[in-house]
């Protein structure tokens with residue numbers, strides 16, 4: 001956190017990239033810091049504003065095809081975000097935000113367009129629009145709880161060797177490869193709206209722990225825990241509990257018994 005006492009949360013191009021309440025991700029980070037008595041400010045950076053490289057965390061949301069193209073042009077003209085990423089600033093990019101940070105993207109079956117080149121991914125136009133609820137299981141790493149969100153996009157995203165996916169898709173489409181999103185250094189991308197940080201507090205706190213430089217004290221929002229349970233339960237009803245458990249990697253009773261016997 002660049003030696004300053006106030007955490008500065010950069011909300012990039014909120015006038016272009018903010019579908020499905022994605023700008024709410026900034027509010028979530030702000031609140032989760034306030035609950036820990038850590039002062040923070042949201043710095044909105046609409047089109048035409050210079051992007052400072054000195055902010056503590058950067059957020060990009062989803063957008064319509066035309067807004068996405070404008071946003072990509074605006075970001076490629078400015079070095080601020082690239083410099084911030086080079087010095088290790090965390091970034092969260094959702095849907096259009098994810099696509100335009102890549103090497104190349106195609107919207108609306110048009111010609112491929114250059115992205116900001118910050119992420120090792122290429123997005124082509126998918127044959128069908130993906131719309132609906134998504135559940136993913138994070139790939140092994142700092143996250144362990146299933147991620148939930150909502151998707152509405154027509155991108156097919158392939159990752160290159162410098163990147164790994166954020167999660168394995170259990171329900172929905174995500175990148176269109178069986179996985180959703182991307183993790184490359186401290187840049188995280190996902191197709192999940194929701195806003196994704198409101199629905200997935202573990203992800204919000206991961207970004208904040210990178211900003212603060214240490215894990216944060218836990219906070220529990222009772223209503224949120226219930227909401228997450230409802231989202232996941234909706235999916236349980238369509239599956240047997242055992243199928244769901246296997247998909248998200250929760251150990252069954254017999255393997256728990258075996259593990260506790262092994263530990264004496």
Ligand SMILES: NC(=O)CC[C@H](N)C(=O)O
Pocket residue numbers: 019061062063064065068094095096097107152153154155
């Ligand atoms: N929801 C979004 O951000 C949409 C991204 C992009 N315009 C697509 O349809 O693929």
